[in-house]
Amino acid sequence: MSPQLTLQSPLQLPPSEVQSYLEQLWSNDQPGSTGANTFCLLVWQPAWVEQQLVRTDQIAGPIIGVQRPELIQAARQAVIDVDMPHSTAPLDVTVAAALAQRKGTQHGEDLRGQHVDAAISALQPRRLITLAPTLDEVHELETLVAAYCPLPEEGGGTAACGDVVVLRGDHDALAKGLGILQPLLPAELPSWVWWNGSLDEAPDLLDQLAVPPRRLVIDTALGNPHRCLDLLQTRVKAGQAVNDLNWLRLRTWREHLAMVFDPPQRRNTLHHVVQLDIDVEGNHPVQGLLLAAWIADRLGWLPQSSKRAEGEGIAAEFKRPDGTTVQFRLMPVPMGQPSIHPGQIVGIRLICKPDSQPDHAVCVILCAESGGCMRLEAGGMASMELLEEVVPNQIASVEMDIARLLAGGHNTTTPLLAAAAPLAAKLLS
Amino acid sequence: MSATITNPLRVGLRQERVIAPQCLVIFGASGDLTHRKLVPALFELYKQRRLPSEFALLGCARRPWTDEVFRQKMADALGDKVNKNRLSWDQFAAGLFYEPVDLQKPEDLVKLGHRLEEIDRLRATRSNRTFYLSVSPKFYGSGCKALADAGLLKDPKRSRVVIEKPFGRDYGSAQALNRIVQSCGQENQIFRIDHYLGKETVQNILVMRFANTIFEPIWNRNYISSVQITAAETVGVEERANYYESSGALRDMVQNHLTQMLAITTMEPPGRFDPEAIRNEKAKVLLAARLADESEPWNCCIRGQYAPGGTKEAPLPGYRQEPGVDPISTTETYVAMKLFIDNWRWQGVPFYVRTGKRLAKRLSEVVLTFREAPVHLFDAAGGGPTANQLILRIQPDEGAEFHFEVKSPGSGMRSRPVEMEFSYDESFGEPSDEGYVRLLADAMLGDPTLFTRSDEVEAAWRLYTPLLELIEDSPWQLPIHPYESRTWGPAAADALLANDGLLWRRP
Ligand SMILES: NC(=O)c1ccc[n+]([C@@H]2O[C@H](COP(=O)([O-])OP(=O)(O)OC[C@H]3O[C@@H](n4cnc5c(N)ncnc54)[C@H](OP(=O)(O)O)[C@@H]3O)[C@@H](O)[C@H]2O)c1
Numbered sequence: 020m021s022p023q024l025t026l027q028s029p030l031q032l033p034p035s036e037v038q039s040y041l042e043q044l045w046s047n048d049q050p051g052s053t054g055a056n057t058f059c060l061l062v063w064q065p066a067w068v069e070q071q072l073v074r075t076d077q078i079a080g081p082i083i084g085v086q087r088p089e090l091i092q093a094a095r096q097a098v099i100d101v102d103m104p105h106s107t108a109p110l111d112v113t114v115a116a117a118l119a120q121r122k123g124t125q126h127g128e129d130l131r132g133q134h135v136d137a138a139i140s141a142l143q144p145r146r147l148i149t150l151a152p153t154l155d156e157v158h159e160l161e162t163l164v165a166a167y168c169p170l171p172e173e174g175g176g177t178a179a180c181g182d183v184v185v186l187r188g189d190h191d192a193l194a195k196g197l198g199i200l201q202p203l204l205p206a207e208l209p210s211w212v213w214w215n216g217s218l219d220e221a222p223d224l225l226d227q228l229a230v231p232p233r234r235l236v237i238d239t240a241l242g243n244p245h246r247c248l249d250l251l252q253t254r255v256k257a258g259q260a261v262n263d264l265n266w267l268r269l270r271t272w273r274e275h276l277a278m279v280f281d282p283p284q285r286r287n288t289l290h291h292v293v294q295l296d297i298d299v300e301g302n303h304p305v306q307g308l309l310l311a312a313w314i315a316d317r318l319g320w321l322p323q324s325s326k327r328a329e330g331e332g333i334a335a336e337f338k339r340p341d342g343t344t345v346q347f348r349l350m351p352v353p354m355g356q357p358s359i360h361p362g363q364i365v366g367i368r369l370i371c372k373p374d375s376q377p378d379h380a381v382c383v384i385l386c387a388e389s390g391g392c393m394r395l396e397a398g399g400m401a402s403m404e405l406l407e408e409v410v411p412n413q414i415a416s417v418e419m420d421i422a423r424l425l426a427g428g429h430n431t432t433t434p435l436l437a438a439a440a441p442l443a444a445k446l447l448s
Numbered sequence: 449m450s451a452t453i454t455n456p457l458r459v460g461l462r463q464e465r466v467i468a469p470q471c472l473v474i475f476g477a478s479g480d481l482t483h484r485k486l487v488p489a490l491f492e493l494y495k496q497r498r499l500p501s502e503f504a505l506l507g508c509a510r511r512p513w514t515d516e517v518f519r520q521k522m523a524d525a526l527g528d529k530v531n532k533n534r535l536s537w538d539q540f541a542a543g544l545f546y547e548p549v550d551l552q553k554p555e556d557l558v559k560l561g562h563r564l565e566e567i568d569r570l571r572a573t574r575s576n577r578t579f580y581l582s583v584s585p586k587f588y589g590s591g592c593k594a595l596a597d598a599g600l601l602k603d604p605k606r607s608r609v610v611i612e613k614p615f616g617r618d619y620g621s622a623q624a625l626n627r628i629v630q631s632c633g634q635e636n637q638i639f640r641i642d643h644y645l646g647k648e649t650v651q652n653i654l655v656m657r658f659a660n661t662i663f664e665p666i667w668n669r670n671y672i673s674s675v676q677i678t679a680a681e682t683v684g685v686e687e688r689a690n691y692y693e694s695s696g697a698l699r700d701m702v703q704n705h706l707t708q709m710l711a712i713t714t715m716e717p718p719g720r721f722d723p724e725a726i727r728n729e730k731a732k733v734l735l736a737a738r739l740a741d742e743s744e745p746w747n748c749c750i751r752g753q754y755a756p757g758g759t760k761e762a763p764l765p766g767y768r769q770e771p772g773v774d775p776i777s778t779t780e781t782y783v784a785m786k787l788f789i790d791n792w793r794w795q796g797v798p799f800y801v802r803t804g805k806r807l808a809k810r811l812s813e814v815v816l817t818f819r820e821a822p823v824h825l826f827d828a829a830g831g832g833p834t835a836n837q838l839i840l841r842i843q844p845d846e847g848a849e850f851h852f853e854v855k856s857p858g859s860g861m862r863s864r865p866v867e868m869e870f871s872y873d874e875s876f877g878e879p880s881d882e883g884y885v886r887l888l889a890d891a892m893l894g895d896p897t898l899f900t901r902s903d904e905v906e907a908a909w910r911l912y913t914p915l916l917e918l919i920e921d922s923p924w925q926l927p928i929h930p931y932e933s934r935t936w937g938p939a940a941a942d943a944l945l946a947n948d949g950l951l952w953r954r955p
Contacts, residue, residue: 056568056575057469143574208572209502277457286455317456427466430501435460 029133029165029185034199037162041182041203044166055181058425059146059210060139061200061228064131065220067115068094070154073127075118080127083134084151084215086110086417091359106301106353108361112217112241119154129153132185133165138422140167144181145208148200150224151187160192161185162199190221197227204233209428211236213421218242218250234260236424238417239305240361247305248444255440261432262424265306265360266439268413272310272364272385275410279383287373288381289318290339294346294370298392300354303362304333304447307349310364311335312442313435320345325446335446343374347446352394366392370403381406388412460497467493467892469502471564471573475551475591476582477507477518481612483525486582489884491526494540495533498889502572508549508560509583518546543571551583551591557598564600575603578892580610588615589628596632610639610891613704614695615900618916619909626902639891640905644679644705644812645898646883648872649846653712653814654726656840656848664717666818668793673835676800676815676953677709679842680807682934684754684764685781689772696779697751698912698919701803707734707908708900709842710799713814714789723897727904733789734907740786740798745914746925750941752782754806757933764806764933778928781805784941785915786948800945802952806933812842815953826863828853834865839953847871 032040064084072078078093094109101117108114132149139147147167168180184203186196204210212229213236220242229235235254239247247265254261280289295314299307315322320337328334328348337345352365369383380403386392388411396407415423472490474482493499507518519541523530530537547563549556568575577600581591588611592601601607611629616622629638644650657663666672679701685692692700711730714737718725740748758764768775782804789799818836828834837851849869856862890898900908918926929938936952945952 056572058572058574207569273457274461277455277461280455280457289456314457317459423466426468427500428469428502429497433460433497 029163029183031161031163034160034162034186034196037164037184037199038202040164041184044164044182055143055145056208057143057145057181058208058428059148059204060144060425061148061150061204061210061212061233062132063150063212063214063216063221063224063228065152065216066131067112067154067216068097068110068118071115071118071121072097074125074154075121075123076125080125081130082127084131084149085134085136086359095356104353105355106357108301108303108357108359110359111361112219129187131187132163132183135167135183136418136422138419139425142422142425144425145205146181146203147183148203149183149185150193150196150228151185152193152221153187153189155189158187158189158192160188160196162196163187190224194224194227197224200228209234209430211425214238215417216241218247229254229259231257231259232430234262234428234430236262236264236421238264238360239309240265240303240363244303244305244447248308248440248447252440252444255432255437259432260430261436263309263436264417264420265362266309266436267420267424268360268363269306269310269313271410271413272367273313275385275408276314276367276369276383279385279406279408285381288371290341291343291371291373292318292339292345292369293343293372294368295348296366296368296395297347297349298352298365298367298394299349300352300357300363300365301361302331302351304349304351305443306360306362306364308333308443308446309436309439310367311347311349311446312439315442316435316438322442322445325448333446350394358389363387366395368392368395370400378402380404384408385410465889465893465895467499467503467889468576468894469500469572469574470576470578470892471504471506471567471571472578472580472888472892473506473508473560473564474580474582475508475549475587476580477546478509478511478513478521479582481582482507483522485884486580486888487522488526488529489882489888491529491533491537491540492882492885493889495536502574504543504545504567504571504573506563506567507544507546510548510550512548513546515545519544551587551594554594554597557594557600561598561600574606576606578608578610580612580891582612585612585614588612589625592629592632601633601637604634604637607633608637608639608891608894609633610641610899612641613643614699615640615704615905616909617699619906619913622905622909626906630902635902636894636896638902639896639899640901641887642704642708642898642900643883643887644708644842645900646885646887647842647846648886649840649842649848650709650712651898652846652848652872653709653840658717658721669795669797671818672797672816673819674798674800674817674948674950675713676817677706677713677802677813678815678953679706679709679803679812680809680936681803681805682807682810684806684933685767685770685773689770692781693773693777693779696919697781697783697803697805698915702783702785702801703908703912704900706801706803707911709812709814710734710737710787710801711904713816713840714794714799716793723895726897727901731901731903731907733791734904734911736791736794737787737789737799737907737911739911739914740788742914745918748787748944749783749785749915749926750929750938750944751780751919751926752784752804752929752931752938752941753777753779754781754804754933755930757806757935766930766933767805778923780928782807782929782931782937782941784937784944786944787911798948800950800952802937802941804931804937808934808936809955810844811955813953813955814840814842816840826855826861828863833863837953845871 066084069082069090072093073080098107131151163185166182210233212233297307315337319340323336323338325335332350335347365387367385371381382400382403382405384395384407386409388409549560595601616625711734715729715733718729753767755766767781784802787799816838820835833853839849841847847870849867851865851867853863854866856864929940931938
């Protein structure tokens with residue numbers, strides 16, 4: 020599905036006039052109408068790497084803020100050009116920072132907020148508000164508005180439609196611009212805030228944007244791991260509905276692991292795990308920790324201790340409900356062609372030893388289709404029953420994952436994530 | 449059977465498909481089906497977090513209940529299910545509303561339209577609506593019409609209608625009803641319920657057939673010698689005498705459920721897994737199906753009616769003694785018949801279909817019997833070798849089993865049959881969805897795969913038209929054979945198979 024533009028070219032207005040303009044827009048169209056009774060989506064859309072690549076002329080504009088293949092390819096090339104480790108995730112902020120050192124004054128048209136992915140526009144958002152921070156040190160606030168109707172083949176075609184609002188400028192300008200947002204979000208409709216960037220940046224804006232009952236969408240693969248898990252944990256604890264794209268990407272791993280233990284004769288094995296190993300891509304442990312935390316929560320394990328292991332890994336111990344200790348080890352492994360999401364899981368290994376038959380040990384290994392997991396397959400398991408599965412690569416784009424969230428919608432955090440978040444944070448501390 | 453230990457890792461993994469924010473409108477909200485099946489199924493979906501927060505259920509019927517009364521009645525009906533989950537229920541119940549609506553009064557539907565807009569604002573349900581007609585079948589046509597006239601079906605993407613069974617009484621009335629219903633909206637807005645399609649094992653027949661390579665090459669006349677489809681109940685007519693007297697087993701079970709099982713078992717592989725492709729193939733195979741003897745249908749169909757039975761301590765009344773039943777009623781509570789499917793795949797393979805009330809056991813299954821080995825090399829324990837059988841169990845204990853011959857232990861080369869067995873509940877961490885849970889979820893998702901399309905319904909009615917006409921015009925030619933309650937039906941049904949040198953499977 021190719022992203023598409025708003026039908027009308029947006030109108031630049033002084034910030035103070037945005038609200039009255041939008042009100043008028045709808046009542047002119049149909050008296051009493053306020054547009055679709057759906058939801059509002061606020062997006063923090065820095066697209067730093069894209070902006071830098073356009074500025075240094077390594078990719079053609081316009082800047083749209085969508086993870087298109089050309090962008091990812093150019094970013095991978097940039098990682099090599101600026102001499103960063105090949106296992107650096109291509110859209111990482113460190114890549115943007117390295118590119119910032121390079122010369123270039125190429126200017127690309129900035130269409131962030133005006134490109135709407137078809138998967139999202141089919142849901143007819145009532146209002147899509149994009150915050151588009153710019154590279155310039157000083158950039159006064161610009162506000163743009165446009166009415167927007169999805170094409171009939173995308174699920175549109177009836178009267179009710181939505182609009183898009185773009186706030187563009189430097190950090191201070193955007194901070195000031197936030198003042199106009201509250202009246203633009205009808206109280207009766209659910210609002211989502213999608214922080215489509217690192218959780219390290221602009222914490223003041225994040226705090227102002229993501230106030231409950233707004234639902235928050237974050238990606239705990241982006242940003243300092245401690246900060247990511249802290250933020251996740253605190254927000255969940257405070258009762259906000261938090262959706263973590265990094266957690267969503269665990270879906271197939273969870274499904275495959277559950278499948279291994281579906282046959283009744285294996286289910287008992289699950290209560291005799293003595294060792295859990297998880298390999299992740301590069302140096303971001305959060306996804307791996309969330310998976311470990313989920314397993315621990317489901318099986319009633321309590322964390323005992325946790326420490327940094329050699330090779331930047333994490334070693335921890337859990338206690339099973341029957342008092343037995345479970346050894347947990349998370350290891351970063353370098354990847355030649357890393358995923359765009361830092362810290363994706365490469366492999367899991369579970370070793371189960373029933374007390375009653377200690378020589379009947381079972382070893383379960385799940386490997387990512389893309390990576391393989393030679394480390395986990397090596398050594399010491401010859402005497403065990405070996406169950407091995409390949410976990411297919413995820414194909415859904417970030418936009419598709421967001422569309423799935425918006426298509427349904429919950430005003431609370433899924434209990435599984437809510438239970439896993441504090442445990443994962445504990446493993447990291 | 450040992451108690452199933454659930455798989456703790458399975459919990460919460462069912463959210464692959466997302467139900468969109470919407471308002472489900474149930475007409476007949478004060479009726480039996482709503483509190484017995486629909487609301488429990490919705491509450492189940494809610495507890496599994498498969499309903500979005502932006503969800504509302506609007507109950508409609510004529511009686512002047514309020515939102516509060518409706519909530520209370522539903523809570524009372526669910527009893528322990530509510531008491532054990534108070535908190536969840538209270539949250540769920542906040543989304544329950546009630547509006548008095550008489551489907552025959554246009555002004556009521558206008559009022560309903562306003563109420564729906566109000567609920568859209570209150571619950572952010574995105575003007576997305578599923579209308580469920582759980583009212584008497586006589587309102588199916590006029591109900592759809594009333595909804596269409598009030599403009600409530602005009603957005604094909606955001607409104608759909610679910611119609612309960614039965615859909616018509618015969619070919620003519622089904623056609624007439626289809627014409628009305630189709631004039632109210634597009635075919636993909638109409639969801640005709642068939643409860644059997646909601647069953648996991650019925651769906652599993654599709655997966656077994658088309659996700660494996662080993663079955664398809666043998667799934668035809670070259671390897672299969674006959675097929676039996678059974679849906680047996682142990683219960684009698686219970687409180688449904690009024691309805692059942694005018695329906696009978698043929699209309700109540702065969703035309704819909706058994707015919708759907710037949711279609712899924714025999715359809716050609718669809719080009720892709722999409723609702724229309726599947727429904728095309730089902731409709732096609734039904735068009736090729738016919739009674740084994742259309743000109744003299746009495747040769748291929750047996751009707752029966754349960755007579756008293758049971759024990760001295762626990763006697764069971766016969767059908768004619770049931771309250772509300774005509775003492776000289778000729779309504780069938782049992783029917784068995786033989787069909788053929790005239791296409792390349794199935795030419796000449798007999799399909800035996802039977803259903804009945806007050807039979808010996810409650811069970812539904814499809815039994816495929818394979819041809820015998822061409823040469824008998826070994827002595828068999830039971831004389832000749834037993835033909836291989838694949839049995840697809842729909843209920844209870846959903847699963848599949850395969851019967852084949854192995855060597856008998858000891859010296860010599862005698863063979864004997866054994867079973868290979870797969871059971872759903874035992875193999876998966878969680879029990880499968882109850883039929884209504886699945887069907888309600890699919891209707892709200894707008895996925896019509898498990899609902900019957902107009903041409904399927906019509907083809908199914910057409911298949912049984914010769915029988916229905918005979919029952920209407922000269923019932924003596926299809927006599928009612930009494931059978932003792934809690935037995936396997938009348939002897940005449942056994943004779944139907946004995947003529948072909950076969951026996952019904954006795955599970
Ligand atoms: N019960 C089952 O297990 C079952 C199984 C399979 C299929 N079905 C089908 O499901 C449907 C409902 O069955 P049921 O057993 O629930 O029937 P029921 O108990 O007789 O309920 C009928 C409902 O329709 C309402 N009603 C009657 N006239 C109406 C009108 N003019 N406008 C609006 N509402 C009206 C009644 O409420 P008021 O009197 O308050 O209007 C009542 O709530 C039937 O089509 C049946 O064939 C039922």
